[in-house]
Amino acid sequence: MFNFDAVVPSIPYIFEGIGITLQIVIGATILGLVLGVLLALCKIGNVAPLRWFASFYTSIFRGTPLVLQLMLIYYAVPQVLDIKIDPIPAAIIAFGLNSGAYISEIIRAGINAVDKGQMEAAKALGIPYSKMMKDIILPQAMKNILPSLMNEFITLNKESAIVTVIGAMDIMRRAYVVGGSTFTYLEPLLIAGLIYYVMTLILSFLGRTLEKRMKRSD
Template sequence: MSLDFSVLAGNMDYFYKGVQWTILISLLSVLFGVIFGALLTLMKRSKFKIGKVKPLSMLATAYIEIIRGTPMLLQIMLVYYGFDQLLNINMDPLPAGIIAVSLNSAAYVSEIIRAGIDAVDKGQLEAARSLGMSQFMAMRLIIMPQATKNILPAIGNEFVTVIKESSMASVIGVGEIMYSAKVITGKTFRAFEPLIVAAIFYFVITFTLGRIMNYIERRMKASDSR
């Protein structure tokens, strides 16, 4: 069977809308993932104790391990159906997909932030503390500005990953790129051509974003060498 892309001529609007939804889901998911991931990092590094137990640290660690140890597809379906069955909330597919992808991204972003902070020489924190700075002030003024340079490139890579993994939200009816390909397949009875076009859109988005992140990383390294 030969390829026939002419059948897609009148259906490209589905892909254009799918690209918009994919980018929206990815942007919001990474944004919320960074916020929640930062909170998880603070919880994991917390020294709050009840007896000999660090409940905040244990809770954050358990969450991260569970999220990283289960498939995103399962997490999306749990969020979508869980809100309905457990909370009696009939959630639309789009917000359910954003919540699920955000919760997943937060676990990975938390580890990115932790690694970025740990990469900064611990002697700098000790020196700041010896000068009379509080833990919070030392982290804000000394550690985090340096850690950010380690964190930002990795956050960019997480953004690229989320763009690809957002395709799993199509299983609950979110109209992103893969869902658009399925719709066009149903209309044209051609499966291979829509998948090729979907792959091209994903590649263009991730390749472009990857080049932008590489440029930003080079600029940051150049500023360090001055």
């Protein structure tokens, strides 16, 4: 049933896609985290237009398929603006914008879970809002939402496989190329699946380790 003989020489080629995948995932995570914090602060703030914008933004990116957002950025934006976007930057932007919508909800829930008394005490002491959020509220919220953030990171790692539709040479795309050249698709796809699975296990382990360390620091 399985015949890996034709695929084995191409395994290093598939493994080279790990770097591309991590580049996309890490870049999108950083962008999504920064955007998520800003959107969350807008959602809990007192400026109505910013709240409406943040809610509308989240609704759009959570209500449409990620692959559609990716293809709009890679194909439609260059058409409208008459520019060229390479697959990797397009993927980072698309995944980052999408992830920011989900992370904003995670952070908003984490902020709301922090004891209200701490915010009231900070206000009573005259601590500026920005300093209160940066030094008191957000650090506690981050500890509470770390498992959810790691789940988002792991999900992003797996969903990154859809960049194959725009030609980015990630793990999945390389497995598909190997399948096309050897006329054997099952084996390279299984290898790609194993790579994603191992990466997910590693990320899960790192997340649990970080969570334990943060708990010990309380």
